[in-house]
Amino acid sequence: EPEVTQTPSHQVTQMGQEVILRCVPISNHLYFYWYRQILGQKVEFLVSFYNNEISEKSEIFDDQFSVERPDGSNFTLKIRSTKLEDSAMYFCASTLREGGRYGYTFGSGTRLTVV
Amino acid sequence: RKEVEQDPGPFNVPEGATVAFNCTYSNSASQSFFWYRQDCRKEPKLLMSVYSSGNEDGRFTAQLNRASQYISLLIRDSKLSDSATYLCVVTGAGGTSYGKLTFGQGTILTVHP
Numbered sequence: 001e002p003e004v005t006q007t008p009s010h011q012v013t014q015m016g017q018e019v020i021l022r023c024v025p026i027s028n029h030l031y032f033y034w035y036r037q038i039l040g041q042k043v044e045f046l047v048s049f050y051n052n053e054i055s056e057k058s059e060i061f062d063d064q065f066s067v068e069r070p071d072g073s074n075f076t077l078k079i080r081s082t083k084l085e086d087s088a089m090y091f092c093a094s095t096l097r098e099g100g101r102y103g104y105t106f107g108s109g110t111r112l113t114v115v
Numbered sequence: 116r117k118e119v120e121q122d123p124g125p126f127n128v129p130e131g132a133t134v135a136f137n138c139t140y141s142n143s144a145s146q147s148f149f150w151y152r153q154d155c156r157k158e159p160k161l162l163m164s165v166y167s168s169g170n171e172d173g174r175f176t177a178q179l180n181r182a183s184q185y186i187s188l189l190i191r192d193s194k195l196s197d198s199a200t201y202l203c204v205v206t207g208a209g210g211t212s213y214g215k216l217t218f219g220q221g222t223i224l225t226v227h228p
Contacts, residue, residue, distance in 0.1 A: 031214050042218045042219065042220045043202070044218070056207075056214075058215075098214035099206050103161040104149075104214075104216060105161070106160070108157065109157075
């Protein structure tokens, strides 16, 4: 079964450092997303991406965050200057078509720990 | 009112039991509805989409009531492997929000022998 792959699985970084989280969506999918889940809390939407541009972003996705699809297969999330409160599990997701019965496939996540 | 609200749980049931989860959502224009399950510290995995007419997949039955903005999931003949957190998920109303998933807090289910 096709899957969304994310690397690394766990990243520890010092406050103020830049991190890049990487994702390889399912190859024929067209819509890509980043979500995050702080420990013990619900999954929260960060950003959606289609046709090489951001479709929508949440209030969480401020100027410290950026996304890129540099080469047609990878989809990255960059956090420019990490804060302690950025510690969370970050999930990448993709889908062929939005809504309806297609569902959204999530990667196994990157656990980001900011110290 | 929370965008997506679920039964607080946790539910602790014996194998073979039937258990039902409820969910309400606040945006009447929401287009699509799903149940996902999430195992501890893992990614959400699609359990089933929820259709207006209701739908069934093996031991799982989902119902949608758009008028009441209410979604339910029924699990029959619970197995130990059903132990997980069940997430009610709703998409946006349309346009660029169509792909944005809004998650409920989740309901923890533990099935014991």
